[in-house]
Amino acid sequence: MCVYRVREERTFVEWAQNEIAVVPDFHKRILFSDEAHFWLNGCVNKQNFRIWSEANPQEYVETPLHPVKLTVSALYGLVESFFKNDEGHNVTVNGDRYTAMITDFFIPELNNHNVQELGFQQGGATCHTARAAIDLLKDTFGDRLISRFGPVNWPPRSCDLTPLDYYLWGYVK
Numbered sequence: 001m002c003v004y005r006v007r008e009e010r011t012f013v014e015w016a017q018n019e020i021a022v023v024p025d026f027h028k029r030i031l032f033s034d035e036a037h038f039w040l041n042g043c044v045n046k047q048n049f050r051i052w053s054e055a056n057p058q059e060y061v062e063t064p065l066h067p068v069k070l071t072v073s074a075l076y077g078l079v080e081s082f083f084k085n086d087e088g089h090n091v092t093v094n095g096d097r098y099t100a101m102i103t104d105f106f107i108p109e110l111n112n113h114n115v116q117e118l119g120f121q122q123g124g125a126t127c128h129t130a131r132a133a134i135d136l137l138k139d140t141f142g143d144r145l146i147s148r149f150g151p152v153n154w155p156p157r158s159c160d161l162t163p164l165d166y167y168l169w170g171y172v173k
Contacts, residue, residue: 029117035071097127
């Protein structure tokens with residue numbers, strides 16, 4: 001692990017500890033968000049699939065070059081939406097689609113609940129850090145936005161800090 005990443009994670013954890021010292025249930029006031037891919041042909045992540053043997057079993061697993069997959073977005077542990085175009089086909093999430101999802105689905109849903117004190121965390125995916133998306137989320141959450149380029153910087157590659165990564169996806173998959 002590089003020194004820069006350790007420093008960023010330490011800065012974030014110290015910030016979170018200070019917030020918890022002021023508001024003990026602070027961690028319950030953050031909406032964590034994340035995405036996961038589910039391959040529909042039964043393939044699994046090769047990093048999580050190992051064959052152990054004393055001798056080389058000459059085993060291999062054939063996988064298609066571009067398997068059909070489903071991307072699921074979750075917020076606070078609840079399935080939120082799928083990204084499809086007008087014809088119902090899966091699409092790649094880019095900054096414009098992500099900003100539209102925030103505008104059309106996420107903010108209206110927030111307005112149905114009392115969320116003045118909630119923070120929002122998102123990772124550093126390119127679509128999340130598009131200027132329009134960051135500006136919209138800053139307008140909505142102010143200094144409670146935890147994101148790359150947000151008021152509170154989310155450390156890159158910090159899946160150990162979000163419950164969706166260290167619990168939900170492993171359980172669901």
